[in-house]
Amino acid sequence: MPRPFPFSAIVAQEDMKKALLMAAVEPLLGGVLIFGDRGTGKSTAVRALAELLPGIDTRNGCRFNCAPDAPQDVCPVCSPPNGGKLPKTKKIRTPMIDLPLGATEDRICGALDLEKALVAGEKDFEPGLLAGANRGFLYIDEVNLLEDHLVDLLLDAAASGVNVVEREGLSIRHEARFTLVGSGNPEEGDLRPQLLDRFGLGVDVRTIEDLGQRIEVIRRRDAYEADPESFCERWSRKDAAIRNRVVKARGMLRQISTPDDVLARMSQLCMSLGIDGMRGELTLMRACRAAAALSGRNEVTWEDASDISPMVLCHRMRRDPLDDAGSAPRVERAVAALEGGILSEVGYG
Amino acid sequence: MDDLGSLRGLPPRLTGAPPDTWQDALLAARIFAHCGPKIGGLWLKARAGGVRDAFLDHLGALTGRESWIRVPPSVSLCALTGGIDLPATTLAGRLVYRPGLLEKACGGVLLIPMAERLEAPVAALIGAAIDTADPGSGSDDQRARFSLIAIDECAGPDEHPPAALADRLGLIVDLNAVSWHQVKVPSEPVSADRPPLIGNVLVDDRDLELLSVLAQAAGAPSLRMLRHLHVICRMIAALNGRDSVSQPDILTALRLGLGVEFCPQPERLPEQAASEQQEEHAALPDCPESQEADGTAEDPLQVSQALSQLCDLDAAPTEGTIAGLPEFVASQAQASPRAAAGKSGAARKDARRGRPVSTSRSAPYPDARPHLIATLRAAAPWQAIRSRNRQLLAERLSNSPRRPVRAPRILVTKEDYRFQRLRHETPSTAIFLVDASGSTALERLGETKGAIEQLLARCYVRRDEVAMISFRGTGAETVLSPTRSLVQAKRRLAGLPGGGATPLVAGLQRGLEMAVGVRRQGSTPILVLLTDGRGNIALDGTPDRHRAADELNGLATKCRALQIRCLCIDIARRPREAVATLAETMGAQLHVLRHADARQMSDVVNLSLQETRA
Numbered sequence: 001m002p003r004p005f006p007f008s009a010i011v012a013q014e015d016m017k018k019a020l021l022m023a024a025v026e027p028l029l030g031g032v033l034i035f036g037d038r039g040t041g042k043s044t045a046v047r048a049l050a051e052l053l054p055g056i057d058t059r060n061g062c063r064f065n066c067a068p069d070a071p072q073d074v075c076p077v078c079s080p081p082n083g084g085k086l087p088k089t090k091k092i093r094t095p096m097i098d099l100p101l102g103a104t105e106d107r108i109c110g111a112l113d114l115e116k117a118l119v120a121g122e123k124d125f126e127p128g129l130l131a132g133a134n135r136g137f138l139y140i141d142e143v144n145l146l147e148d149h150l151v152d153l154l155l156d157a158a159a160s161g162v163n164v165v166e167r168e169g170l171s172i173r174h175e176a177r178f179t180l181v182g183s184g185n186p187e188e189g190d191l192r193p194q195l196l197d198r199f200g201l202g203v204d205v206r207t208i209e210d211l212g213q214r215i216e217v218i219r220r221r222d223a224y225e226a227d228p229e230s231f232c233e234r235w236s237r238k239d240a241a242i243r244n245r246v247v248k249a250r251g252m253l254r255q256i257s258t259p260d261d262v263l264a265r266m267s268q269l270c271m272s273l274g275i276d277g278m279r280g281e282l283t284l285m286r287a288c289r290a291a292a293a294l295s296g297r298n299e300v301t302w303e304d305a306s307d308i309s310p311m312v313l314c315h316r317m318r319r320d321p322l323d324d325a326g327s328a329p330r331v332e333r334a335v336a337a338l339e340g341g342i343l344s345e346v347g348y349g
Numbered sequence: 350m351d352d353l354g355s356l357r358g359l360p361p362r363l364t365g366a367p368p369d370t371w372q373d374a375l376l377a378a379r380i381f382a383h384c385g386p387k388i389g390g391l392w393l394k395a396r397a398g399g400v401r402d403a404f405l406d407h408l409g410a411l412t413g414r415e416s417w418i419r420v421p422p423s424v425s426l427c428a429l430t431g432g433i434d435l436p437a438t439t440l441a442g443r444l445v446y447r448p449g450l451l452e453k454a455c456g457g458v459l460l461i462p463m464a465e466r467l468e469a470p471v472a473a474l475i476g477a478a479i480d481t482a483d484p485g486s487g488s489d490d491q492r493a494r495f496s497l498i499a500i501d502e503c504a505g506p507d508e509h510p511p512a513a514l515a516d517r518l519g520l521i522v523d524l525n526a527v528s529w530h531q532v533k534v535p536s537e538p539v540s541a542d543r544p545p546l547i548g549n550v551l552v553d554d555r556d557l558e559l560l561s562v563l564a565q566a567a568g569a570p571s572l573r574m575l576r577h578l579h580v581i582c583r584m585i586a587a588l589n590g591r592d593s594v595s596q597p598d599i600l601t602a603l604r605l606g607l608g609v610e611f612c613p614q615p616e617r618l619p620e621q622a623a624s625e626q627q628e629e630h631a632a633l634p635d636c637p638e639s640q641e642a643d644g645t646a647e648d649p650l651q652v653s654q655a656l657s658q659l660c661d662l663d664a665a666p667t668e669g670t671i672a673g674l675p676e677f678v679a680s681q682a683q684a685s686p687r688a689a690a691g692k693s694g695a696a697r698k699d700a701r702r703g704r705p706v707s708t709s710r711s712a713p714y715p716d717a718r719p720h721l722i723a724t725l726r727a728a729a730p731w732q733a734i735r736s737r738n739r740q741l742l743a744e745r746l747s748n749s750p751r752r753p754v755r756a757p758r759i760l761v762t763k764e765d766y767r768f769q770r771l772r773h774e775t776p777s778t779a780i781f782l783v784d785a786s787g788s789t790a791l792e793r794l795g796e797t798k799g800a801i802e803q804l805l806a807r808c809y810v811r812r813d814e815v816a817m818i819s820f821r822g823t824g825a826e827t828v829l830s831p832t833r834s835l836v837q838a839k840r841r842l843a844g845l846p847g848g849g850a851t852p853l854v855a856g857l858q859r860g861l862e863m864a865v866g867v868r869r870q871g872s873t874p875i876l877v878l879l880t881d882g883r884g885n886i887a888l889d890g891t892p893d894r895h896r897a898a899d900e901l902n903g904l905a906t907k908c909r910a911l912q913i914r915c916l917c918i919d920i921a922r923r924p925r926e927a928v929a930t931l932a933e934t935m936g937a938q939l940h941v942l943r944h945a946d947a948r949q950m951s952d953v954v955n956l957s958l959q960e961t962r963a
Contacts, residue, residue, distance in 0.1 A: 038571050039516060039576075043480055102429065102430045102470075145470045209570070211561055214575060217575075217576075218572075218579050221576055222579065225387075226548055
């Protein structure tokens with residue numbers, strides 16, 4: 001099976017790459033929503049990310065991706081019914097589950113094993129896509145076209161980290177800690193605002209306009225298609241560098257401090273943009289921590305916040321149905337105003 | 350409609366023979382056969398007929414028609430992806446999977462007839478399958494490696510295949526303008542020639558830049574398309590036995606891949622031409638660059654001619670001289686409100702969510718799962734008879750190899766299956782926008798109130814809602830927010846003041862905001878605008894007739910773009926052109942009620958509400 005296109009070889013789209021890496025560092029961010037033009041490498045980037053990240057440990061034959069030291073009761077492999085022998089542990093690639101649009105609720109959550117129910121008359125749980133995505137990524141292309149009730153279900157599982165199945169006489173809960181990545185084209189339909197702000201980061205991708213970069217995309221793609229193996233070999237060192245950054249960032253994430261004045265300014269920013277609830281500030285802080293960790297710093301700075309704020313806040317703002325302009329300029333203006341205000345305070349002080 | 354476009358605004362071709370569409374189609378067929386899934390597929394714009402059949406036959410001869418899988422017009426998602434074959438599973442006593450169409454098409458061609466009727470989710474699924482088949486996806490699912498032929502039979506600018514699909518199709522063939530006598534199928538199919546290797550064909554950086562700039566100028570900035578164009582122009586060079594791509598190849602690739610043609614500039618007055626020439630050069634930094642290139646080319650005359658064409662093309666989007674641009678470029682703007690109006694939130698009897706209402710024998714939607722308990726309950730009474738039957742059958746088949754290994758505990762047959770039916774209430778909301786200004790007689794206001802009350806009384810059964818916004822003086826106010834309570838409506842409408850100026854724009858804006866909100870809640874909004882069309886107050890409350898007209902036009906266009914169903918009721922003493930124009934811009938139905946009484950008005954709106962459920 002050919003290796004996916006290397007993450008480091010993706011040209012431009014820095015916002016999208018940064019958002020994905022931040023989500024990989026801090027699973028609590030709550031997923032990434034990539035909205036934008038067609039043919040901008042959304043799927044390529046997500047698939048490349050799964051390849052890039054360090055693998056996870058689990059046991060042979062486990063379908064719930066249980067960690068070897070934390071077996072779940074549901075899993076017949078990791079918690080054998082009457083003290084049977086545990087299978088060996090193994091390292092697998094970070095799970096990257098593609099959620100097809102046609103997927104049914106049963107396929108996603110898992111359901112009664114129809115084969116056993118109809119043929120043998122046994123009640124058994126057949127794990128679904130959420131179980132497979134545990135400790136990894138769940139990718140939904142065209143998330144705006146997904147049936148509403150399925151989106152509700154996914155977001156609920158992503159936010160709580162638990163998948164609860166209560167149907168057909170089954171009552172089962174198992175871990176489903178995954179990073180949700182959704183992509184879509186807003187021209188074909190929008191997401192409900194309640195769903196929008198459940199995504200931690202929202203990135204707007206545009207087609208690359210720069211001629212040189214466009215050429216570079218075609219060239220790299222062509223080289224990759226001609227010989228995937230050697231192309232990946234050529235980029236493997238850069239990929240490894242990014243992998244190390246992510247691993248290091250994950251390690252130091254909990255030690256990163258957020259100064260009070262930066263936190264205060266974040267709250268001011270959210271208030272000036274009229275963002276309801278605490279989710280905006282919380283996500284902004286977490287995202288800033290992830291960004292600081294990625295760049296190897298021990299402290300969050302205001303630069304992190306002002307860089308990241310459009311990504312965190314744009315999709316949370318109440319949208320004017322008659323306003324065609326994007327909300328990114330509004331966030332930038334608010335940031336600038338805040339900085340201006342702070343600077344003048346400093347000046348007067 | 351491309352023909353219409355060229356008749357209306359586009360300059361006629363003055364010089365040079367137009368590229369022969371049929372020859373282009375044949376070339377596209379060869380490229381399609383050789384490149385296969387690499388370029389996604391082929392977008393065939395053609396109505397049913399001999400020309401299309403001839404082309405498809407030719408294509409079939411090139412690619413092997415037997416490997417074609419035809420997708421039925423209204424295909425369900427589960428038919429594409431496959432799934433468990435329930436009847437076969439119970440019969441065989443083990444899990445039997447039914448392969449989906451995408452799997453069946455593996456290694457062959459997936460043919461989509463009537464692609465303009467394809468629903469967005471289906472198109473997205475097919476697009477995703479093309480993507481995962483891509484070697485770059487890293488997916489181990491390599492079975493879905495197929496190429497696509499989408500036959501687009503669109504009749505007007507309102508119809509076009511979903512953008513998710515169109516973006517992934519590398520070639521465009523438009524056979525609508527080809528007449529039967531032009532069709533000459535090559536006697537012996539070219540399939541025998543061995544596929545040329547495009548790996549050895551080189552593209553100059555400068556040529557690639559040119560390709561990128563032109564594709565962008567032609568309204569196709571997607572990098573996926575650029576990738577396809579890159580493959581196509583290399584394939585053209587390879588078919589001609591060259592190992593580098595020349596500029597005519599690029600022109601051909603653009604013609605085949607984007608469907609753009611070159612319309613040479615019409616003869617112009619010299620001074621005008623000169624000034625425009627300068628503008629073009631000023632606007633296009635790459636023109637001098639590419640003209641440098643023609644020194645190195647073999648045939649300077651031909652290439653410079655081609656280059657001037659290129660510059661024309663590059664300038665064309667600003668002048669509107671490109672013929673045959675792919676439709677999806679402007680799909681958003683062209684969408685007609687009437688085409689989709691009322692379908693979005695209409696009643697869903699076979700909903701996928703909502704309250705369970707009953708169980709039924711037939712699946713409410715194509716990929717529904719049976720309701721297990723109800724199914725077993727239906728099967729229970731028959732168990733004794735069935736097991737006896739089965740024993741008899743087993744005795745008869747005792748030496749047949751098809752004999753099941755052991756008898757299942759429960760015998761479930763096809764007619765036992767029961768499906769849960771869900772009902773999801775999706776009401777409609779009629780939003781009345783009432784002109785309460787002095788220019789409208791007060792009596793009409795009274796009639797409107799009456800109409801609303803009658804409507805509420807009538808549509809209570811259907812759980813429809815009614816809202817009312819009145820505009821007078823300098824702004825609009827929400828008199829009645831969406832409600833289905835007759836009592837509340839009566840109370841609110843009791844003391845409605847009238848008189849003053851006509852802030853039509855403010856009213857429409859408020860109505861539009863409310864409609865968008867209502868739609869977000871899952872209801873279908875219907876705007877009912879009662880006006881005489883003489884707005885004289887701008888959005889900010891100043892009496893500026895011209896600005897008000899501009900703003901009104903903008904809002905009306907917006908309304909059309911949002912695809913909100915509108916009714917325009919002219920309540921002037923004499924029908925006015927202003928209202929007709931407004932209705933036209935909004936995409937609204939126009940009604941002239943000269944002697945508007947409450948009953949007539951509520952009839953009109955009620956009819957419209959009912960239509961949304963049809």
